[in-house]
């Protein structure tokens with residue numbers, strides 16, 4: 001993973017690029033996943049070559065656990081946080097249209113906390129410890145009712161987060177876009193690993 005250059009993203013974070021498929025636009029952010037325009041709800045599959053080869057073993061390892069037996073990620077987003085840049089991510093929901101129930105993050109290099117909060121309960125925060133080398137599954141109310149964030153103060157030293165996302169029901173069997181979903185899953189599983197540009201993991205504040 002470290003052989004790949006990092007590019008600037010928002011709030012002092014950096015993202016990883018394996019290959020530029022698209023021109024960089026307003027935000028420097030890259031992921032391994034289908035290029036999506038969340039506002040218009042349109043997907044482009046032409047640019048998507050699957051998850052990167054280096055995460056194949058990790059995905060297989062996850063699928064050997066009870067909770068993730070049926071977890072089929074179609075996107076990986078690598079984020080780098082460092083205290084010097086004041087890296088953080090503001091409270092947000094990950095997109096509901098494209099991404100499914102489970103957000104799976106592998107927390108690497110240093111300990112941190114995921115901070116959960118709700119707009120209708122100002123001042124209430126739940127701090128979920130994420131030790132180095134731990135994996136967190138954000139699902140259920142933590143996914144749909146609580147926003148999640150990483151606070152500046154909770155980045156003590158360099159941290160890398162690898163977030164894997166699965167598809168929403170709309171793109172799964174029986175859903176209106178199941179054909180597109182099947183194509184995405186088949187492509188993801190090739191592990192050919194070319195990063196795609198754009199604002200893929202668009203978040204809702």
Ligand SMILES: O=C(O)CCC(=O)C(=O)O
Nearest residue numbers: 079094105150161163201
């Ligand atoms: O860094 C993390 O653990 C969370 C990242 C995140 O919430 C996101 O990319 O949507």
Ligand SMILES: [Fe+2]
Nearest residue numbers: 093094148203
């Ligand atoms: Fe998120």
